[in-house]
Amino acid sequence: MGVETDVIIVGAGPTGLMLAGELRLAGVRALVLERHPQPRPTPKASGLGGRILDVLHYRGLLGRLEAAAEGGYPPPRFPFGGVHLDLTGLADPPMRALSIAQHAVERMLGEHADALGAEIRRGHEVTGLSQDDSTVTADVRGPDGDYRVTARYLVGCDGGRSPIRAMAGIDFPGTTxxxxxxxxxxxxxxxxxxxxxxxxxxxxxxxxxxxxxxxxxxxxxxxxxxxxxxxxxxxxxxxxxxxxxxxxxxxxxxxxxxxxxxxxxxxxxxxxxxxxFQDRQAENYRAGRVFLAGDAAHLFPATGTALNCGLSDTVNLAWKLAAAVQGWAPASLLDTYHTERHYAGARARLQTRAQVALRRGGDPAAEALRDVLTELLTDDPAAHRLGALVGATDLRYPTPETHPLTGTFAPNLTLHTDPDIVTVAELMHTSRPVLLDFADRPELREVAERWPLRVDVFTAKTDNPPADALLIRPDAYIAWAADFAEPAETAASGFHRALSTWFGAPMTH
The missing domain is CATH 3.30.70.2450 (Alpha-Beta Plaits)
Structure with a gap:
């Protein structure tokens, strides 16, 4: 049977729709299958917060969400297991939250995915799946009867009770x-x-x-x-x-x-x-050609985390799936989705589990613990550190690279060229990797010429550059950085290694 689409996405909630949009940005066909015939009116999340707001800004979507947000940005005070995490006194709070109903987020992401050409079928339930070395096939029950659809990959974005997770045989241990x-x-x-x-x-x-x-x-x-x-x-x-x-x-x-x-x-x-509340995490986010994202992959025992984490899953996964579909992904690239996002999920579980311990204790010792934490959080460094953990703005993906910037989210620098001024956020609208050369290093541009259609090169000046050069992945995380005045041969070798690791074999020799 031939491949009818590139990626099947099961579930048309915010996670599935965000993934569909990301795949289309990368030039990949995406088919969304949703068992409910209409978007469900049941209210769920009431806002977005932390790093995902930066991600949405880098995709050019945040302004549309802000326009639909009735509550705007409340003061940065957040519940944390029965105490207050008050970031209002910080000059640069590590997280903020946009008060917006989940149905508004879902509607905007659906419109975005639709405008980019994703196909969304509502009232179509996946009842079975099978896979081989090259394809995955979904059995579907639709309004006009049963049918099958075959793709290169399938992603379950179908919630905490995910049938896709069960069909794929992925365990989901934890506590209710x-x-x-x-x-x-x-x-x-x-x-x-x-x-x-x-x-x-x-x-x-x-x-x-x-x-x-x-x-x-x-x-x-x-x-x-x-x-x-x-x-x-x-x-x-x-x-x-x-x-x-x-x-x-x-x-x-x-x-x-x-x-x-x-x-x-x-x-x-x-x-x-x-x-x-549930505290669960899939043992693996991948089973062959089947992947999990959002609540299908993790459930957290505190509010304000699940939707942000689920949307972040998709931005990490989409460009890697696109690389595999387009035939240039390194052999290990798809496995990095589990490595990185399972780690991110574990960080989210860390802070939400801590909230469980704080909120459930009812004896004097528990009250003392809450009082001590409240006192500690009046210190700016403690409040900043906890706020960064809750908002995932402190996240650094595991990486073999030793530079402190690798694995972190790229800062939104203002870039100066003659005569143009552009920001990193504007460069990331197209979801393409980019080399930022701040020190006019020809040896790096020469290496990049061997990946001409995969990496965009941008030579610019910026105030207080964090390094001589940054290689930024499509999800806006830094894959490699050149130390200041690093010898040309060393920098070129490290850059070549990073390009091969993330963007496959060179296209020219």
């Missing part, structure tokens, strides 16, 4: 926690007064503290911003809820009453969602 979390965004009712310190004054029931309130029945969190109350109740609940059943205001109100001991006046909702 007993707490049920209910989140809401509601307008502030007239009867509730927001005090100058952010606390809520409730008629007949006194004051509810802004932030976290822990009771013997659970935990309640609240914050007010822009005329909206952001609420969360957390309690042990033995009921088995279907994740597709929407949360109602009655259920939310009853949960708040159980936790706080009284009714809280609530305005009109703009978001209602319910979820149970």
């Amino acid at each position: 926690f007993s707490e049920v979390n209910r989140l809401a965004q509601v307008t502030i009712p007239e009867s509730v007064t927001i005090l100058p310190n952010g606390d809520l004054e409730i008629p007949g029931n006194g004051t509810v503290r802004s932030g976290f309130t822990r009771t013997e029945h659970g935990m309640f969190a609240v914050a007010a911003h822009g005329g909206i109350l952001y609420l969360q109740s957390t309690e042990d609940d033995p009921a088995d809820y279907d994740s597709d059943d929407p949360l109602t205001m009655a259920e939310l109100g009853a949960s708040i009453r159980r936790v706080l001991g009284f009714d809280l006046p609530l305005g009109e909702p703009s978001r209602l969602s319910r979820y149970v």
Whole structure:
């Protein structure tokens, strides 16, 4: 059977749609199969934060998301396991968050993928798959009956209960926690007064503290911003809820009453969602020609991480799949997806597991731990370090290269040529690798000439250059850097090695 498309993507959530757009930028055919006939209205994530905002900026997509974001950028204060991570006092906060509903993100990414030529089929469920040395075939049940489609690769972006993961035989070990979390965004009712310190004054029931309130029945969190109350109740609940059943205001109100001991006046909702925390990670993100991304690959036991991590998976994976489809990928390139993104997922699990320990403890020792952490986080270096961990802005992929910049995200430098000025972000809109030569080093440009269609060369000046030269991958991470005044022969040899490692054999000799 012939190949009908290059990559099948199972799941048309934000992760699948982002992957489709990235593949199309790289010139690869992408077919998205989604079992639901229409986008689901159930609210999920309510924002994007950390490194993924930089990635979206580098793709030229952030402005469109900002235009659709009703909440904009709230002050950088984030919940962390029952304490506050307050970055507002930092001159350069290591993370920020854009308040935007997941359905708005999904809609924009879908429009982007569609405009680039991705094919999106809704109401098409993958019921089986098989693979051989050169292709993968999906059995599909569509509105007009069953059929098969064959591709070079298939990526499961089909959520935490991923059928693709099960079909591929990939284990998903971890823990499901007993707490049920209910989140809401509601307008502030007239009867509730927001005090100058952010606390809520409730008629007949006194004051509810802004932030976290822990009771013997659970935990309640609240914050007010822009005329909206952001609420969360957390309690042990033995009921088995279907994740597709929407949360109602009655259920939310009853949960708040159980936790706080009284009714809280609530305005009109703009978001209602319910979820149970899980801490799981696929043992491998790849099984032959089948890959996993997003919730299919990892679930985290705290909010504010899953969507950001899932979108970052796709930016790492897409250019590597494109290289394999186009025939120039080095033999080990696809395996680096698991190496790098499993490591990133483990870093995300590290901070979210720490939040579990902080939030679940109810004895005096746990209270002391939260108090000590709160005190430590008043120090700028501690707050900056934890904020970078939460936002994944400290991520450095494992790399054999010794230069401290390799494996890190490329800074958005302003580049000067005569007469043009451009930024690194603008160069990355096309998702192509680029060599930035800051020191006018002809030996590097001579090496790059052997990869003429794979790497763009840009000679420019920048204020305070971080190195003599940077080789930036399509996902905007640095593959190689030349030390200042590094001998020409040494620099050329290291550059040649890096190009071969990431972009295959030279095209000319």
